[in-house]
Amino acid sequence: MIQLQDITKVYPMGKRELTVLRGVNLHIKQGELVAIMGPSGSGKSTMLNLMGCLDTPTSGSYYLEEREVSRLSNGELAQIRAQKIGFVFQTFNLLPHLPALANVELGMRYAGGVDRTKALEALHRVGLSDRANHRPTELSGGEQQRVAIARALVKDPPLVLADEPTGNLDSHSGEEVISILTSLHAEQGITLILITHDANIAHHCQRIIHIKDGQVEREERV
Amino acid sequence: MKKWFEPLASAWVSVATHKLRSFLTILGIVIGVAAVITLMSVGRGASAEILANIESMGSNLITISPGASIGFGGVRGAGGSATTLTIEDAEAIAEQVDYISAVAPFYSSNLQVVVGSENTNSSVIGVTPDYMPVNNLEIAYGSFFTEYDYQRGAKVAVLGSNVKEELFGDAEPIGQQMRMGSIIVRVIGVLESKGGMMRGSSDDAIYIPLTAMQQTVAQPRTAQGERVVSYVTLTVSDEEQTEYVIAEITSLLRSRHQLGALDNDDFSITSMEEIASTLSEASATLTLLLGAIAAISLLVGGIGVMNIMLVSVLERTREIGIRKALGARERDIWIQFLVEAAFLTLAGGIIGVIVGWGVSYLVSSMGLMPTVVSADIVILAVSVSVGIGLFFGFYPAWNASRLNPIEALRSE
Numbered sequence: 001m002i003q004l005q006d007i008t009k010v011y012p013m014g015k016r017e018l019t020v021l022r023g024v025n026l027h028i029k030q031g032e033l034v035a036i037m038g039p040s041g042s043g044k045s046t047m048l049n050l051m052g053c054l055d056t057p058t059s060g061s062y063y064l065e066e067r068e069v070s071r072l073s074n075g076e077l078a079q080i081r082a083q084k085i086g087f088v089f090q091t092f093n094l095l096p097h098l099p100a101l102a103n104v105e106l107g108m109r110y111a112g113g114v115d116r117t118k119a120l121e122a123l124h125r126v127g128l129s130d131r132a133n134h135r136p137t138e139l140s141g142g143e144q145q146r147v148a149i150a151r152a153l154v155k156d157p158p159l160v161l162a163d164e165p166t167g168n169l170d171s172h173s174g175e176e177v178i179s180i181l182t183s184l185h186a187e188q189g190i191t192l193i194l195i196t197h198d199a200n201i202a203h204h205c206q207r208i209i210h211i212k213d214g215q216v217e218r219e220e221r222v
Numbered sequence: 223m224k225k226w227f228e229p230l231a232s233a234w235v236s237v238a239t240h241k242l243r244s245f246l247t248i249l250g251i252v253i254g255v256a257a258v259i260t261l262m263s264v265g266r267g268a269s270a271e272i273l274a275n276i277e278s279m280g281s282n283l284i285t286i287s288p289g290a291s292i293g294f295g296g297v298r299g300a301g302g303s304a305t306t307l308t309i310e311d312a313e314a315i316a317e318q319v320d321y322i323s324a325v326a327p328f329y330s331s332n333l334q335v336v337v338g339s340e341n342t343n344s345s346v347i348g349v350t351p352d353y354m355p356v357n358n359l360e361i362a363y364g365s366f367f368t369e370y371d372y373q374r375g376a377k378v379a380v381l382g383s384n385v386k387e388e389l390f391g392d393a394e395p396i397g398q399q400m401r402m403g404s405i406i407v408r409v410i411g412v413l414e415s416k417g418g419m420m421r422g423s424s425d426d427a428i429y430i431p432l433t434a435m436q437q438t439v440a441q442p443r444t445a446q447g448e449r450v451v452s453y454v455t456l457t458v459s460d461e462e463q464t465e466y467v468i469a470e471i472t473s474l475l476r477s478r479h480q481l482g483a484l485d486n487d488d489f490s491i492t493s494m495e496e497i498a499s500t501l502s503e504a505s506a507t508l509t510l511l512l513g514a515i516a517a518i519s520l521l522v523g524g525i526g527v528m529n530i531m532l533v534s535v536l537e538r539t540r541e542i543g544i545r546k547a548l549g550a551r552e553r554d555i556w557i558q559f560l561v562e563a564a565f566l567t568l569a570g571g572i573i574g575v576i577v578g579w580g581v582s583y584l585v586s587s588m589g590l591m592p593t594v595v596s597a598d599i600v601i602l603a604v605s606v607s608v609g610i611g612l613f614f615g616f617y618p619a620w621n622a623s624r625l626n627p628i629e630a631l632r633s634e
Contacts, residue, residue, distance in 0.1 A: 054547060054627045075551050082549020093544045093631065097239040109228060110549035151548075 001159065001191050002028040002051060007060035007070075009046050009214075020046045021057070022214040028193065030158070033185050035202035036195045038211035044195050045163060047211065051193065052085050052161045053077040065158065082110040086152030088162035088181075088194075092144040094136040100147045101132040107151035122150040126180055142173025149180060153188075160185075162194035166201060178204055233562040236534075237569075247530040248570030250523025251610065255574025255603045256581060257516035262599045263582035265509030267592035269502055276498045278416050280358040282323075282461050283494040286311075286454040286471065306488040308448035309432075311478060315456065319470045321463040326353040327451040329432060331439050336401040337389045344385055345427045346402060348435025356457050359424055364396045364411030367431055375433035379407040383415035384425040402428070403438035464493050517606075523570070524610035531563050531618035542622050543630025556623035563615025564608050571607030575600050 009021040020043045028034055038044045049055040050062060053069060056077070062070040069080060086107070087093075094103045104119040123129055126146035136144050145165060152160055162181065166174030178201050185192045194205070202208045203222055210217040237244045288307040312327035330347040353359070354366045367378050379400065386395050395409045407430055415425050432451075435441070442450040458467050468491050475489055535542070542555055550558075579600075582593040 049628055052547070054631075075553075078546065078549055078551040078554075080549075081547060085549075087547050089631070093540070093547075095541055095544065097235060106545070107548055110545070110551070110554060114228070 001030040001032070001065060002026070002193075003061075003063040004047075004051070005061045005063075007047075007050065007057045007062065009043070009050065009055070010058045020214055021050075024060070024214070024216055026209065026216060028191065030191055031189045032191055032193075032207065033182065033205045034191075034193045035205040035208045036193065036211060037197070037199075037202055037208055038217070042211045043214040044211045048161050048163055048193065048195055051159075052087060053080045078110070082112075083155075084157050084159055086155070086157040086160040086190075088145070088148050088152050088160065088165045090164040090167040092136070092141075092148045092168070094144055094147055094151075096136050099133045099135050100128060100139065100150075103136070103147055104150045104154050107154040111155040119150075119154055122154040123147070125153070125184065126150045140173065141169050142176055145169060145173070145177050146180060149177070149184070153184060153190075156188070157190065159191045159193070162192070164195050164197065166196065166198065174198070174201070229558045229561040230565065232558060233565040236538075236562055237566060240534075243530065243534075244566060247527055248566050248573070250526040251520065251567050251570030251607050252523075252574040252577060254516065254520030254523040255571050255607055256578035257519050258513060258603045258606075259575055259578025259595060259599060260581045260585070260593075261512035261516045262509060263578070263593040263595045264585065264591050265505065265512045266594040266596060266599075267582075267586065269505035269509065270594050271592045272501045272505055273498060275416075276494055276501065278358060279494060280356070280457060281494050281498060282457045282459075282464070283356065283358075284456050284458060284464070284467065284471075285492050285494075286456070286475075287490050287492070288450075288452075289488065289490070305442050305444065305450040306479060307451055307454055308444060309451055310448040311475060312451065312454045312456075314474060314478060315454070315471055318474055319467060321458050321460050321467050323457045323459040324352040324356045325454060325456040326350050326356040327432070327454040328353055329435055329439075329441055329450070330427075330452045331435070333403045333439070335389065335428065337398065340389050342385075342388055346435070347427050347429050348432035348439075348441075349429050350432055353429065353455070356455050357424065359416075360414040362412045362414045364409070366411055366429075372431045372433055375437060376431060377405055377407040377434050377437075378410045378430065380411040380413060380429040381409060382413050382423070382425040382427045382429075384423075385428055386412045402430070405434065405438045407434065461495065464495055468493065520606065520610065524567075524614045527563060527567055527611060528614035528618060531559065531615050532621070534562075535559065535618045535622040538622075539625060539630045539633040542625050543627050543633070546625070546627035547631060552623040555625075556619045559619035559622045560612060560615050563619065564611035567607045567611030567615075568604070571604040574607065575603060578603075 004024050004026040007021055007024040008019065011018045011020060024047060036044045036047065050057055057070050060070065061068055064080065064084065069077070095106065098106070100123065101119055104122050105114045105116065108114050108119065120129070120132065123132055126149050128143060128146055128150065131139060131143060136147070139147065165181065166177055169177060181192060181194070182204050184190070196202055206222055208220045208222060210219070286307060288305060309327050312325050316322060316325040326349060328347050328349040330345055332343055333346045335342050335344045351367060351369050351372050362383065366380055367376060371378055381395060389400070390398065395412060398409045399406050400409065413424060416423060444450060458464055471491060472487065476487065479488055481488065545555060579595055582595055585591050586593040
């Protein structure tokens with residue numbers, strides 16, 4: 001599913017350069033549930049952005065479903081994001097002026113077209129059928145994140161990337177969100193990669209990848 | 223269809239979310255479009271009125287003034303000072319030039335007119351019976367004088383509507399006597415008002431037979447002993463032949479006035495047709511000028527739209543990042559913001575048309591000025607406002623589409 005080969009990422013910082021990733025090699029199989037852990041600034045978010053086709057590496061190759069995508073144009077990357085990748089963010093990133101249902105529909109908008117029935121179904125799967133017409137400000141943090149999960153999953157992407165999905169939630173809501181994510185993973189066979197600081201959450205996953213200083217430090221099987 | 227509906231729907235949501243800001247954004251367009259509609263309608267109204275005035279005087283009318291050509295504008299005001307045109311000239315024209323339906327020479331003078339205690343200085347015009355049809359005058363009540371009255375120099379008068387109002391108010395004027403210089407005349411008719419804003423309107427004059435006029439005003443004579451008139455008006459029977467008629471009259475008058483080949487004409491001929499085209503050209507220029515001034519305010523409105531769109535892009539950076547993460551291509555973002563700008567300015571344009579229409583209706587119903595709102599200007603104003611949205615939305619939309627998704631997601 002995902003193969004990273006010697007990925008480096010260097011950001012220009014004025015006259016100096018900031019090397020964030022220094023030769024990352026990683027292989028993730030179809031249907032895996034993987035946690036990425038590491039201290040702040042270790043490069044795990046950059047890695048997730050690369051895997052999500054939001055960014056391209058400075059060097060190295062990235063194969064997504066056997067296709068080399070590290071040298072594609074912005075438009076082609078956008079197509080891949082639309083078709084293949086669902087994002088769940090720490091800060092939910094819902095559009096505040098749209099009701100929950102419209103936010104979920106937005107997940108399909110660039111992926112071939114909006115289908116209201118599917119959007120309602122996705123809301124149902126995260127247990128928010130009765131909140132379809134609520135705006136994000138009228139929802140709790142946990143509910144907002146569940147709407148965001150519905151938005152990520154509504155287009156049935158093969159790959160879902162979650163960047164600290166429980167980082168802004170209390171422990172109860174966090175557990176709820178993780179249990180929804182893991183059960184969706186189990187039911188739908190999607191590949192789910194999530195970044196977390198929480199070892200308890202990481203232990204829900206099949207594999208934990210530890211990142212340090214822009215490199216894979218070690219992997220552990222759960 | 224769907225491809226356009228979705229950006230439109232999100233444009234609507236974004237407009238509805240920022241109601242006040244959207245309103246302020248389009249205010250410039252509303253004012254600009256309203257100004258275009260109002261000013262153009264005033265300009266068009268003025269042209270329409272001028273043309274209607276000319277139509278009411280008869281577009282087949284030709285006026286011969288004494289003196290060298292002084293061009294339009296001075297014809298009625300400054301004319302009459304030269305004494306080169308005579309009744310005999312008019313008679314010769316009637317006899318010798320083809321395509322003429324009637325010739326009406328007249329002599330005008332300002333006289334003190336007294337009715338009872340009312341006393342006014344009025345323009346008194348000595349005319350022939352043909353003057354009425356030639357100048358498209360109509361009798362409101364009473365009658366115009368006849369050929370017989372003219373021949374015997376009957377002391378009768380026909381009043382313009384304003385003069386009647388001034389001298390008699392609501393009283394019945396027919397049969398009343400009025401003193402005019404050294405003679406006393408009897409009122410036999412009142413003319414239909416022609417309205418209009420031209421000087422020397424028939425509404426302000428008193429008409430008496432030229433033969434009666436000669437009894438109170440010393441009508442000058444030329445060296446040859448011919449009786450001088452102020453103007454000669456005539457109508458052509460076939461408007462196609464206006465130019466031919468003018469040429470014929472010119473050569474006839476030149477020979478009657480014994481002008482040499484090198485002498486300038488001592489008269490000038492103006493056709494209503496010519497005046498009409500000069501006037502409509504002038505009013506078209508005026509309309510264009512008014513429109514241009516209004517268009518500047520529309521341009522300023524457009525710059526306002528661009529300003530707000532730039533702010534809006536900045537403020538919605540995160541939204542753009544989210545959309546990009548969800549798979550929006552640069553083109554999708556670009557179209558979204560462009561549609562939003564066009565939607566805003568279209569709304570502004572439509573509101574502006576309604577406001578402009580209302581204002582021009584008010585202007586004309588309050589009697590300030592006649593106005594004509596025409597469909598072409600409405601369509602033009604609305605499409606220009608959409609064009610402004612597209613033009614001034616282009617750069618902000620392009621800016622939005624070029625945002626880096628990661629940085630956009632990180633922004634607050």
